[in-house]
Amino acid sequence: MTSPLDRRNHLLGAMLIAPTILIFCAVIVYPLVSALYLSLFRIATPTLTGAWVGFSNYTELLGSGIFWRGLRANLVWTAGTLVLQIVFGVLAALMLHQNMLFRSLARALILFPYFISTVVAVLVWRWLFNDLYGILNHLLLLAGLIDMPVDWLGSMPNAMISLVLVGAWKYFPFVVIAVLARLQTIPETLYEAASIDGAGPLARFWDVTLPQLRSVLVIVILLRAIWDFKEFDLIFLLTGGGPIDSTQTLPLLVYQEAFSMQDMGRASAVAVLMMAVMLVFMTAYFRSYGRQEES
Amino acid sequence: MSRLALTRRTTLKSMAAGAAIGATAPAIAQATRTLRWWSPQGAPAQLAAYKYQIETFEAVNPGIKVVFEATSDEGYPAQFAAAFASGQVPGIVTHLPSFAVTSYFNQGLLSPFNDVIKMIGEEKFYPNANRVYDMGSNVYAGIGIGNSAANMIWLRKDLMAKAGIAKEPRTWDELRDAARKMQGGGIYGAPLPYARNSMTSLVFICFIHGAGGAVFSPDLQPTLTSDAVVNALEFYASMRELCPPGATNYSWGESLTAFVSGATATGLYTGRVLANTLAQNPTAAPHITCKLYPTISANVPFWTFNDFPSVMIPKQFADQDAAKKFAAWLFREDGYVKQLHAAPGHVLPVLKTISESASYQNNDIIKQYRAEVDLMAEASAGGFNLGKESPQHQTNTKGREVIGSNVLAELVQKVALNKENAKTSAAWAQDRIAEIMKRT
Numbered sequence: 018m019t020s021p022l023d024r025r026n027h028l029l030g031a032m033l034i035a036p037t038i039l040i041f042c043a044v045i046v047y048p049l050v051s052a053l054y055l056s057l058f059r060i061a062t063p064t065l066t067g068a069w070v071g072f073s074n075y076t077e078l079l080g081s082g083i084f085w086r087g088l089r090a091n092l093v094w095t096a097g098t099l100v101l102q103i104v105f106g107v108l109a110a111l112m113l114h115q116n117m118l119f120r121s122l123a124r125a126l127i128l129f130p131y132f133i134s135t136v137v138a139v140l141v142w143r144w145l146f147n148d149l150y151g152i153l154n155h156l157l158l159l160a161g162l163i164d165m166p167v168d169w170l171g172s173m174p175n176a177m178i179s180l181v182l183v184g185a186w187k188y189f190p191f192v193v194i195a196v197l198a199r200l201q202t203i204p205e206t207l208y209e210a211a212s213i214d215g216a217g218p219l220a221r222f223w224d225v226t227l228p229q230l231r232s233v234l235v236i237v238i239l240l241r242a243i244w245d246f247k248e249f250d251l252i253f254l255l256t257g258g259g260p261i262d263s264t265q266t267l268p269l270l271v272y273q274e275a276f277s278m279q280d281m282g283r284a285s286a287v288a289v290l291m292m293a294v295m296l297v298f299m300t301a302y303f304r305s306y307g308r309q310e311e312s
Numbered sequence: 313m314s315r316l317a318l319t320r321r322t323t324l325k326s327m328a329a330g331a332a333i334g335a336t337a338p339a340i341a342q343a344t345r346t347l348r349w350w351s352p353q354g355a356p357a358q359l360a361a362y363k364y365q366i367e368t369f370e371a372v373n374p375g376i377k378v379v380f381e382a383t384s385d386e387g388y389p390a391q392f393a394a395a396f397a398s399g400q401v402p403g404i405v406t407h408l409p410s411f412a413v414t415s416y417f418n419q420g421l422l423s424p425f426n427d428v429i430k431m432i433g434e435e436k437f438y439p440n441a442n443r444v445y446d447m448g449s450n451v452y453a454g455i456g457i458g459n460s461a462a463n464m465i466w467l468r469k470d471l472m473a474k475a476g477i478a479k480e481p482r483t484w485d486e487l488r489d490a491a492r493k494m495q496g497g498g499i500y501g502a503p504l505p506y507a508r509n510s511m512t513s514l515v516f517i518c519f520i521h522g523a524g525g526a527v528f529s530p531d532l533q534p535t536l537t538s539d540a541v542v543n544a545l546e547f548y549a550s551m552r553e554l555c556p557p558g559a560t561n562y563s564w565g566e567s568l569t570a571f572v573s574g575a576t577a578t579g580l581y582t583g584r585v586l587a588n589t590l591a592q593n594p595t596a597a598p599h600i601t602c603k604l605y606p607t608i609s610a611n612v613p614f615w616t617f618n619d620f621p622s623v624m625i626p627k628q629f630a631d632q633d634a635a636k637k638f639a640a641w642l643f644r645e646d647g648y649v650k651q652l653h654a655a656p657g658h659v660l661p662v663l664k665t666i667s668e669s670a671s672y673q674n675n676d677i678i679k680q681y682r683a684e685v686d687l688m689a690e691a692s693a694g695g696f697n698l699g700k701e702s703p704q705h706q707t708n709t710k711g712r713e714v715i716g717s718n719v720l721a722e723l724v725q726k727v728a729l730n731k732e733n734a735k736t737s738a739a740w741a742q743d744r745i746a747e748i749m750k751r752t
Contacts, residue, residue, distance in 0.1 A: 062397060064397075146558075166558070167557065168557040170560070171507065171557075261508065262722065276390035277716030278717055279393060
């Protein structure tokens with residue numbers, strides 16, 4: 018039998034944890050359950066009225082090519098931009114780790130793309146890519162590499178390549194920040210020992226730097242993969258999902274269904290399916306995190 | 313040197329004054345009713361005209377404050393969906409295409425406009441000016457704030473003369489030949505859009521009608537597998553090589569700029585070309601003119617795409633009286649003429665009393681391009697759009713969804729960019745649109 022003091026302690030504990038649970042329910046559970054619930058209806062977005070359709074939104078989506086093409090575009094975009102972000106991010110971090118003139122200034126400047134608003138960045142890139150007045154086509158024409166301006170955003174595979182490059186430019190500073198922080202904590206003695214053993218610069222990178230970066234790279238890759246997978250604004254503003262639906266990733270499909278087609282039920286179904294795909298990433302993330310905790 | 317003395321007495325006085333202001337603020341806020349005005353038309357000259365209309369309205373309606381907020385042609389569906397769903401609606405909305413208005417009205421989201429028509433004076437409108445807003449039994453979903461002739465062909469007479477072209481093209485073959493002859497030296501033939509957006513869909517509808525076809529039959533069954541649509545697709549695809557490479561991403565702004573800047577020899581736009589050319593490329597201004605857009609043959613009549621830029625009032629807006637009063641105010645001669653003069657020829661008057669007025673006629677651009685403005689006014693008065701494709705067509709309340717789905721733009725891209733078979737692609741689009749029409 019519990020004493021009055023224990024009961025008071027239990028009550029106090031429940032009261033202390035209640036705000037956390039309430040906030041968790043409000044910002045995580047409610048939207049999640051709401052999306053699942055909406056996905057079972059055919060609902061007009063402006064009026065939020067509609068009829069129960071069960072799983073037909075899901076069967077229609079999975080039976081049509083539009084979801085699978087969206088998923089394929091999503092995976093190509095995520096993989097492409099992620100690889101470039103990691104490669105450029107690590108290279109830039111290694112460079113900024115060296116003793117060089119204006120290192121502090123360079124470290125500040127390299128973060129610029131990450132901090133700039135996506136809308137501004139896209140406007141600048143659209144201007145650079147412009148067929149008639151863009152500097153990119155102008156330089157290529159001047160150099161004699163092309164006879165006619167290249168259509169960077171309106172034809173495939175150019176549109177996807179351009180997206181991947183702009184995405185890599187925009188988000189690689191995040192990798193730089195994380196990797197640079199880790200580089201600064203690698204003990205110098207490891208490099209000295211490797212040098213005594215006759216390791217050159219390349220061997221020191223492979224056998225000392227890279228293993229030391231492994232843990233931070235695992236986390237960075239998983240986080241960036243999740244964020245890139247649900248990227249919307251950059252893709253929407255740069256190509257709008259075109260040409261045809263070649264760059265229409267799943268977040269753009271959600272937008273298309275919710276606002277252009279005014280079908281909130283179907284949009285929710287795409288969002289739920291997208292969440293299911295992302296769960297794979299999340300599972301990998303938590304497993305990796307758990308392993309690190311254990312070690 | 314003086315020093316600010318902060319004593320207990322002055323602090324208490326300040327707090328008391330602050331509390332007094334705080335207590336009166338809600339009363340002031342309650343006394344002032346705010347009316348939010350949304351529009352996708354927000355060029356600087358138009359904003360100046362809106363400011364005048366707002367200030368004069370507020371002067372005679374001291375309790376009402378009007379706030380203008382810009383939306384966008386491509387982005388309004390999302391903004392309005394969010395506004396309607398949340399109940400945070402504006403008091404008045406102008407310049408959306410008529411098919412958006414009928415679509416929202418059909419969903420029960422708008423107030424009937426009959427009262428405003430009466431306030432303005434039914435007899436002042438051109439005959440049939442508001443027929444596209446008639447939802448049956450003389451209930452109007454909105455009215456036009458102006459007319460537009462969106463698919464005029466704009467030509468450079470100097471470039472035509474240089475290329476040895478004696479007369480303006482009447483048919484598609486003549487248009488293609490002319491564009492080919494004028495293309496070269498950094499100038500392209502035409503700025504037709506091939507993007508995945510609403511402009512491509514809307515412009516392609518003009519070509520379908522230019523081939524003698526329609527998107528829907530009068531009883532609103534999709535008719536995209538007709539020979540006319542296939543002909544339109546094949547012609548549109550053949551024009552790709554005569555358009556700038558970046559036309560695959562063109563919307564209205566890019567297409568307009570391409571012609572105004574001199575990057576293309578022909579253009580497809582409303583009368584906004586006039587003001588923009590005079591301001592941005594004055595050396596080309598004396599050489600520009602416009603005609604009705606060519607059709608497949610001289611036997612097929614011209615078809616003008618009129619957006620019917622609208623005025624509508626969301627039903628959820630609490631202060632309906634203020635919204636209706638302001639809607640009618642927008643048509644008062646002084647402010648309305650200022651608004652029309654902000655882009656002469658771009659938005660044309662829907663009130664015949666204004667068209668005939670000296671104040672409207674007294675504009676340098678209208679005087680200089682009298683023939684062009686008259687042609688656009690006449691063409692737009694007989695214009696149509698997807699909301700009503702012909703006098704025989706029923707009002708299509710799914711027009712907004714058809715355009716928003718991008719099916720027509722994707723159809724163009726399939727044939728023009730991916731070189732897919734026109735007939736097969738048209739059948740694909742027909743199925744997609746039939747599915748949209750079935751959706752409740």
